Amino acid sequence: MITQLTDVSYSYNSSFKRLDSLESNGDWDLDDIVESKIHKIHSYPAKFPAFLATRALDYARREGITLKRVADIFCGCGTVAYEARREEVDFWGCDINPVATLIASVKSTFCDPEEFVRYRDLILANFELVDEETNFSLRRTNRLLYWFQIEQFRALARLRNSINISLPENSPFKDAFLCAFSAILKSTSQWRQRSTKPQLDPTKKPKDVLNEFLKQCSFMTSAWRASSQSNTAKTEIVNGNIIDVQAPAELMDMIITSPPYVTSYEYADLHQLSSLWLGYAEDYRDLRVGSIGSGVNAVDLRKELKNLNEVAYQIVFSLYGKNPLAAGAAARYYLDMQKVAKRCFSFLRPGGLAFFVIGDTTQNGVKLDNAAHLTESLMKSGFRKVLATKRTISNKLHTPYRENNGQFSQKKLSKMVYSEEYILIAHR
Numbered sequence: 001m002i003t004q005l006t007d008v009s010y011s012y013n014s015s016f017k018r019l020d021s022l023e024s025n026g027d028w029d030l031d032d033i034v035e036s037k038i039h040k041i042h043s044y045p046a047k048f049p050a051f052l053a054t055r056a057l058d059y060a061r062r063e064g065i066t067l068k069r070v071a072d073i074f075c076g077c078g079t080v081a082y083e084a085r086r087e088e089v090d091f092w093g094c095d096i097n098p099v100a101t102l103i104a105s106v107k108s109t110f111c112d113p114e115e116f117v118r119y120r121d122l123i124l125a126n127f128e129l130v131d132e133e134t135n136f137s138l139r140r141t142n143r144l145l146y147w148f149q150i151e152q153f154r155a156l157a158r159l160r161n162s163i164n165i166s167l168p169e170n171s172p173f174k175d176a177f178l179c180a181f182s183a184i185l186k187s188t189s190q191w192r193q194r195s196t197k198p199q200l201d202p203t204k205k206p207k208d209v210l211n212e213f214l215k216q217c218s219f220m221t222s223a224w225r226a227s228s229q230s231n232t233a234k235t236e237i238v239n240g241n242i243i244d245v246q247a248p249a250e251l252m253d254m255i256i257t258s259p260p261y262v263t264s265y266e267y268a269d270l271h272q273l274s275s276l277w278l279g280y281a282e283d284y285r286d287l288r289v290g291s292i293g294s295g296v297n298a299v300d301l302r303k304e305l306k307n308l309n310e311v312a313y314q315i316v317f318s319l320y321g322k323n324p325l326a327a328g329a330a331a332r333y334y335l336d337m338q339k340v341a342k343r344c345f346s347f348l349r350p351g352g353l354a355f356f357v358i359g360d361t362t363q364n365g366v367k368l369d370n371a372a373h374l375t376e377s378l379m380k381s382g383f384r385k386v387l388a389t390k391r392t393i394s395n396k397l398h399t400p401y402r403e404n405n406g407q408f409s410q411k412k413l414s415k416m417v418y419s420e421e422y423i424l425i426a427h428r
Ligand SMILES: C[S@@+](CC[C@H](N)C(=O)[O-])C[C@H]1O[C@@H](n2cnc3c(N)ncnc32)[C@H](O)[C@@H]1O
Pocket: 044, 045, 046, 047, 048, 049, 073, 074, 075, 076, 077, 078, 079, 080, 094, 095, 096, 097, 100, 240, 241, 242, 243, 257, 258, 259, 260, 261, 267, 290, 291, 292, 293
């Protein structure tokens, strides 16, 4: 039962303060519903808890909105995509990260578990026959050999070749096995696990490739056995930049999304193992281009300052005094999010809702009020009103601190991870 939401669509400076003083009323916090296994077939940074998607859908229905079509403009690994399909609602999703759209597509396509097991056995049989040829450039191979021991590299090359020859090009099962392949790359490499930054762990003993693949396939089989069967809902997942991607063919009833934060995750860097193995890029850094919140996409402040809205201007101005480079990257983020707010307006039908989960962060001691900025951007894009509340981030409560190397930790001396975020609901 949703109790209270606060209208924060007043003047922008006062909405700034009103957001700060909001209390979390528990409505959007933890849920005792166990998430479908399908949400765990591949790890993804900043994954949306599935119950938020279902609760947002319930909220819209209680508001009297008929839900035929829902979008997630930053769909990540497809949490909203799966939940919308489960509720037989059509879905349109977009993400710039090809690893995200691979996982999201796999999660939104029902794979018959028995057929999946038959293909797995064919892949295992072909594994004995294929060679370990990769046809990768020297640069790509060298980058991968930085992360993988030679034994694992060879086994992965054979596994990839075996998947390629065992499945037809356009089969949804092929994507499912590429997703399984992608899911085992961190455990079979020297990648430091549970870290939010790419880091080598020289002491780590990488796992055996075939064992990991078999375990992953068993997990996916049980996830499909437990998941909802195919239904009539239509799902479209697009790999593209939300700022200029072609709009969905029909207007949406609702958007449910969680935007990236300013310089908090470099998604392209975090998925470099998958991008290089699956051939999404020769150099994983190319995939940073256009990624909102990437620390490397700065702007020329002299030219762009005038385009920042009021909240962004204040933040960028305060940050400039402490760290001009960070101010340039933050400005880029805020300008991008202003364009995103406009696109949300244009994707929705009149009366539709845009639901956001967004947190504030801190950089060089300056508070980055991302939620207030988004509120202002939405109002300036034409939305009638924005309602807000806070939620407590429950899954990080056990490890609320983060060390400088990006690992979550219990130690009080390390950096506090934000433990609250906002729910913003914009009415078109
Ligand atoms: C907070 S995550 C979303 C996670 C998602 N809700 C889930 O459950 O997996 C933000 C996503 O925005 C994507 N992103 C960043 N810039 C983008 C852009 N310009 N266009 C589309 N997606 C973008 C990132 O790749 C990332 O997957």
